[in-house]
Amino acid sequence: MTTTPTSPSDTAVASVESGSGQSPLLEVRNLKMHFPIRKGFLKRVVGHVKAVDDVTFSVERGTVFGLVGESGCGKSTTGRCVIRLLKATAGEIVYTMPDDEPVHIEALDPESLRIMRRHIQIVFQDPYASLNPRLTLKQIVGEPLVINNVSQGQDLQDRVAELLRRVGLSPEHMNRYPHAFSGGQRQRISLARALALNPRFIVADEPVSALDVSVQAQILNLIKDLREEFGLTYLFIAHNMSVIKHICDSVAVMYVGQIVEMTTTRQLFRKPLHPYTEALLEAIPVPDPRRDRHRIVLEGDVPNPADPPSGCYFHPRCAYAQDVCRTETPPLAEHTPGHLARCHFAAELELKGMTI
Amino acid sequence: MSDQSLTLPSAVSEPQAGEVEINLSAGEIGQLSLWYLIWRRFLRNRLAVAATFVLLLLYLMVALAEFITPYDHLISNEDFVARAPQLPRFRDETGQFHFRPFVYGTTTELDTYNLDWVHKDDTTQMYPLKLFVKGAPYKLLGLFPSERHLYGVDAPGTVFLLGTDRLGRDLFSRIIFGGRISLTVGLIGVSLTILFGSVMGTISGYFGGPVDTVIQRFIELLMSFPSIALWAALAAAMPADITIVTRFFLISIILSLIGWTSLARQVRAKVLAFREMEFSSAATAAGASHFRIIMVHMLPNALSHIIVIATLAIPGMILAETALSFLGLGILPPAVSWGTLLQDAQTVGVVIKKPWLMLPGAFVIVSVLSFNFLGDGIRDAVDPFAL
Numbered sequence: 186m187t188t189t190p191t192s193p194s195d196t197a198v199a200s201v202e203s204g205s206g207q208s209p210l211l212e213v214r215n216l217k218m219h220f221p222i223r224k225g226f227l228k229r230v231v232g233h234v235k236a237v238d239d240v241t242f243s244v245e246r247g248t249v250f251g252l253v254g255e256s257g258c259g260k261s262t263t264g265r266c267v268i269r270l271l272k273a274t275a276g277e278i279v280y281t282m283p284d285d286e287p288v289h290i291e292a293l294d295p296e297s298l299r300i301m302r303r304h305i306q307i308v309f310q311d312p313y314a315s316l317n318p319r320l321t322l323k324q325i326v327g328e329p330l331v332i333n334n335v336s337q338g339q340d341l342q343d344r345v346a347e348l349l350r351r352v353g354l355s356p357e358h359m360n361r362y363p364h365a366f367s368g369g370q371r372q373r374i375s376l377a378r379a380l381a382l383n384p385r386f387i388v389a390d391e392p393v394s395a396l397d398v399s400v401q402a403q404i405l406n407l408i409k410d411l412r413e414e415f416g417l418t419y420l421f422i423a424h425n426m427s428v429i430k431h432i433c434d435s436v437a438v439m440y441v442g443q444i445v446e447m448t449t450t451r452q453l454f455r456k457p458l459h460p461y462t463e464a465l466l467e468a469i470p471v472p473d474p475r476r477d478r479h480r481i482v483l484e485g486d487v488p489n490p491a492d493p494p495s496g497c498y499f500h501p502r503c504a505y506a507q508d509v510c511r512t513e514t515p516p517l518a519e520h521t522p523g524h525l526a527r528c529h530f531a532a533e534l535e536l537k538g539m540t541i
Numbered sequence: 542m543s544d545q546s547l548t549l550p551s552a553v554s555e556p557q558a559g560e561v562e563i564n565l566s567a568g569e570i571g572q573l574s575l576w577y578l579i580w581r582r583f584l585r586n587r588l589a590v591a592a593t594f595v596l597l598l599l600y601l602m603v604a605l606a607e608f609i610t611p612y613d614h615l616i617s618n619e620d621f622v623a624r625a626p627q628l629p630r631f632r633d634e635t636g637q638f639h640f641r642p643f644v645y646g647t648t649t650e651l652d653t654y655n656l657d658w659v660h661k662d663d664t665t666q667m668y669p670l671k672l673f674v675k676g677a678p679y680k681l682l683g684l685f686p687s688e689r690h691l692y693g694v695d696a697p698g699t700v701f702l703l704g705t706d707r708l709g710r711d712l713f714s715r716i717i718f719g720g721r722i723s724l725t726v727g728l729i730g731v732s733l734t735i736l737f738g739s740v741m742g743t744i745s746g747y748f749g750g751p752v753d754t755v756i757q758r759f760i761e762l763l764m765s766f767p768s769i770a771l772w773a774a775l776a777a778a779m780p781a782d783i784t785i786v787t788r789f790f791l792i793s794i795i796l797s798l799i800g801w802t803s804l805a806r807q808v809r810a811k812v813l814a815f816r817e818m819e820f821s822s823a824a825t826a827a828g829a830s831h832f833r834i835i836m837v838h839m840l841p842n843a844l845s846h847i848i849v850i851a852t853l854a855i856p857g858m859i860l861a862e863t864a865l866s867f868l869g870l871g872i873l874p875p876a877v878s879w880g881t882l883l884q885d886a887q888t889v890g891v892v893i894k895k896p897w898l899m900l901p902g903a904f905v906i907v908s909v910l911s912f913n914f915l916g917d918g919i920r921d922a923v924d925p926f927a928l
């Protein structure tokens with residue numbers, strides 16, 4: 186489908202983030218990533234996994250934009266499209282260069298893409314799979330510098346030492362291999378590698394999901410510190426609302442490849458408009474069991490994006506579903522200024538939020 | 542909101558106690574590369590280490606064959622046709638002990654019943670074994686001229702440690718020279734296998750799509766042939782008038798023709814897995830080329846698997862060469878390999894009356910087993926930190 190900036194969701198999003206007069210650092214418009222399903226000897230295409238289906242959001246400079254949803258909702262796919270690890274099926278990804286020049290990431294040729302890559306980096310979820318076990322820390326953290334001919338020799342060594350120090354690791358460990366490090370330390374190494382080229386924008390794909398809760402807090406703090414120190418902007422992916430709460434300025438909740446609710450973090454927690462958001466909020470672990478709370482437990486799994494349910498994708502699991510939900514697909518509509526939700530009853534339901 | 546499960550301490554960036562502990566206990570090990578850790582684990586496997594020494598010894602012997610062997614392996618000697626092994630002795634007929642081992646001379650009689658020459662030890666002649674004796678001139682490793690041989694006895698004595706064949710040629714010398722072909726045909730075949738297998742597997746897995754489909758179908762086609770029949774057919778199709786060296790290389794290529802397919806499949810599977818690994822994505826995001834990702838992030842991680850598969854493929858190639866040569870389809874006389882040597886032991890009569898002619902088979906077994914033990918040892922040692 187063609188993308189026009191006049192689609193309802195676009196105008197709505199623009200008003201969500203209308204804080205500054207500047208254009209957002211990153212704008213994603215009507216992003217679609219449909220993976221073909223191939224079968225048989227001749228590998229014919231028999232269908233598509235609509236991992237990301239018409240997603241629109243924008244990320245303001247210096248802010249942390251969260252993408253939250255259960256596993257399989259298309260968050261990582263969105264993140265990978267943004268940094269062109271995947272080539273989107275359709276849609277626009279517009280990045281504003283330091284000179285305010287907008288660049289269409291989805292349309293970059295290989296050479297411009299190489300230059301572009303210095304601006305946007307990524308940190309992954311799995312602390313083990315994200316570091317090549319055959320390379321030393323120096324080789325891992327220095328790789329972006331070597332690839333882009335930024336530095337070599339003693340200068341490379343000094344820069345790697347500085348990066349390691351900055352993420353809270355000792356430069357003396359430079360010649361060690363990743364197997365000597367714990368999960369939290371590995372995520373620090375990943376952060377150091379992501380920072381090597383002095384990027385302005387970092388896609389953090391569940392950087393703390395694989396870590397112990399106590400270590401999570403340290404890494405989140407590090408991510409916050411780095412944002413201030415380097416003026417970074419993050420697209421922060423999480424499957425857990427408690428992480429979002431600590432770090433994000435605005436949030437989009439994703440379900441089966443679509444955004445079902447989007448607003449500021451404060452607003453989302455205070456007054457969720459979508460039953461899925463409410464369920465995610467309810468899932469935040471509660472340390473005090475005596476606290477009064479009727480729990481809405483999310484039952485079942487995220488539907489297969491190759492074959493989503495009819496009507497509202499969430500209806501098989503929704504506690505508030507009505508007949509209309511089974512047949513009619515709700516649009517992503519703006520209910521209060523800067524607060525979008527994709528639910529027929531967003532205006533009527535009194536969903537349970539929490540203050541933060 | 543009182544979500545204490547995720548409290549943020551104000552002190553930031555300080556690795557927490559648990560992490561420091563891991564770090565300290567792993568202090569030494571952190572400096573060691575995975576290769577070194579693999580090596581340490583390998584050394585713990587006694588059988589594999591012993592097999593490595595056996596193989597090193599065998600390859601050393603065939604490399605220095607001219608020096609190790611006392612006689613020219615091609616010159617026949619009608620006075621000593623099919624002589625039984627002359628074992629070195631320390632004690633003579635009278636029971637007296639000699640510090641220097643010796644061998645007896647030979648008396649030859651005609652067995653008029655079987656019409657066969659019969660050789661017996663002549664206990665009246667004793668020839669002490671000597672080291673570094675002068676003999677036929679040769680060039681060591683094709684470079685250094687010399688006349689010395691590792692061991693020997695003074696003329697007119699002979700020392701056929703493993704007996705002689707039906708033309709009176711020293712079997713030990715023939716086995717060592719035969720090993721030159723039999724042991725290297727596997728190495729060359731495996732090098733080609735690694736080359737084809739890695740390149741095809743990497744292309745197939747990394748680029749995927751139609752290329753992958755074509756390569757996979759081709760591999761399935763090759764794999765559907767019975768390998769021995771295919772080898773035999775290809776070997777039989779080789780022109781008869783080619784040189785020994787050409788024939789040797791053609792046979793290596795024929796042997797690797799099927800071997801590469803299974804390696805290519807495994808490399809492809811590894812590359813597919815590594816392509817999904819986030820360190821490859823991180824390299825892409827940093828601007829790395831396909832070539833760099835393959836050479837830095839994929840092949841080094843697949844290398845240990847390639848080595849295991851290759852090591853375990855060598856014995857199959859040695860056996861295949863032996864089988865082809867035994868059937869007269871591989872190496873042809875006068876060139877010697879363990880397979881051609883075993884041709885002399887093709888009849889039951891020979892096996893009963895001249896059992897030493899089966900000794901080349903013992904060398905085949907020892908080297909095949911050693912390669913298997915070595916391969917098993919490497920397999921157990923690789924990836925202490927499995928990906």
Ligand SMILES: Nc1ncnc2c1ncn2[C@@H]1O[C@H](COP(=O)(O)OP(=O)(O)O)[C@@H](O)[C@H]1O
Binds near residue numbers: 236262
């Ligand atoms: N390369 C791919 N090919 C086919 N399907 C994919 C691919 N990558 C992801 N998917 C599918 O897309 C959906 C979203 O995946 P992902 O973006 O990883 O979700 P999340 O990060 O939210 O857990 C899943 O159903 C997943 O199976």
Ligand code: SF4
Binds near residue numbers: 460497498501527531
């Ligand atoms: S549209 Fe219906 S099913 Fe969907 S979230 Fe709203 S109430 Fe639930």
Ligand SMILES: [Mg+2]
Binds near residue numbers: 261262390391
């Ligand atoms: Mg994910």
